[in-house]
Amino acid sequence: MIKSPLLAIDASTYTGTVAVISEGQIVSQGEVAMRGRDEERLMPAVAEALTVAGLSTGDLGSVVCGDGPGSFTSLRIAASIGKGIASGFSIPLYSASSLLLMVAGSQWSGVAGKYLAVLNAMRGELFAACYEVTDAGTIQEVTPLALVEESFVQTRALELDARIMGIGRQLDAFPHARGVAICERSASGLSRVDLGGWEPGYGRLVEAQVKWESTHARPLYGR
Numbered sequence: 361m362i363k364s365p366l367l368a369i370d371a372s373t374y375t376g377t378v379a380v381i382s383e384g385q386i387v388s389q390g391e392v393a394m395r396g397r398d399e400e401r402l403m404p405a406v407a408e409a410l411t412v413a414g415l416s417t418g419d420l421g422s423v424v425c426g427d428g429p430g431s432f433t434s435l436r437i438a439a440s441i442g443k444g445i446a447s448g449f450s451i452p453l454y455s456a457s458s459l460l461l462m463v464a465g466s467q468w469s470g471v472a473g474k475y476l477a478v479l480n481a482m483r484g485e486l487f488a489a490c491y492e493v494t495d496a497g498t499i500q501e502v503t504p505l506a507l508v509e510e511s512f513v514q515t516r517a518l519e520l521d522a523r524i525m526g527i528g529r530q531l532d533a534f535p536h537a538r539g540v541a542i543c544e545r546s547a548s549g550l551s552r553v554d555l556g557g558w559e560p561g562y563g564r565l566v567e568a569q570v571k572w573e574s575t576h577a578r579p580l581y582g583r
Contacts, residue, residue: 362454362544363421365413367406367445368537371438372430372458372560373479373527376402377465379537380413384545388412389538394434402437406445417445424540424550427455429487429505429563430479439560446555453553455560456540457505459489460549464499464539468531474502474522476513478529479563484510487563490520498546505563 365382371394379389388409392401410416425442428435446453459477463469472495478486486509490502508516517524525531543549 362424362550363451365415365420366422366424366540366544367410367417367420367442368424368540369402369406369438369442370426370458370461370535370537371402371434372426372428372461372535374431374434375534376405376434376438377535377537378402378405378409379540380409380415381538381541381544382413384541386538386541387415389536391536394431394437400437403441406441418449420445420449420451422446422452422454424454424456424537424544425560426458426461426535426537428458428560429481430458430535430560432562435560435562439558443555443558453555453558454550455553455558456543456549456551457489457561458535459487459505460491460499460501460543461535461537461539462525462533463491463493464542464549465536466525466531466533466539468525468533469493469499469539469542470497474520475525475531476517476520476522477533478508478513478524478526479535480527481507481563486510486513486526488513488516490522497542499542499548501549505561507563
């Protein structure tokens with residue numbers, strides 16, 4: 361059972377999102393750009409969301425963090441905030457797929473059907489996972505995260521009888537922390553993680569890490 365109130369954070373894209381959720385209801389939410397060169401905006405957004413909700417970090421019962429895939433730097437910032445709060449206040453940390461939060465946090469989260477959620481993976485590929493919104497309002501995974509060639513995504517959507525959802529896609533949406541509210545209510549897609557060992561699922565290694573590991577013949581982060 362996830363303890364309320366909870367703080368939800370996702371920063372898998374260049375838009376970071378936060379939400380404060382209590383008993384499955386969104387109390388406050390916010391969005392910030394993650395590409396600021398001179399300032400870090402996600403933690404101030406967390407503070408603002410808590411203020412609007414009339415809470416402090418000490419009032420939280422748990423934290424949920426978007427697990428990726430997505431932007432390496434942004435995901436690490438969100439994970440650091442989530443782990444820091446969870447560790448500092450001895451509360452549990454949960455993760456949720458950012459592609460699931462795309463569907464659950466979108467305006468189509470209450471519309472039954474299948475959705476192929478996609479995010480740019482660079483190199484002509486997309487991160488993709490298919491979810492189904494049921495008539496009961498729950499969201500179920502149809503296919504797990506996979507890398508799909510950009511040229512094949514339309515065919516894949518037709519095979520699954522799903523609509524494509526993503527930034528600038530048929531259904532324009534991006535992962536949003538408020539989607540945790542639906543996941544919590546339907547007890548779907550949230551996994552408790554170990555504070556010491558958890559890292560977001562970046563989807564693929566960044567080029568700098570690939571080169572470092574090739575040069576040093578060992579994993580950078582002790583995998």
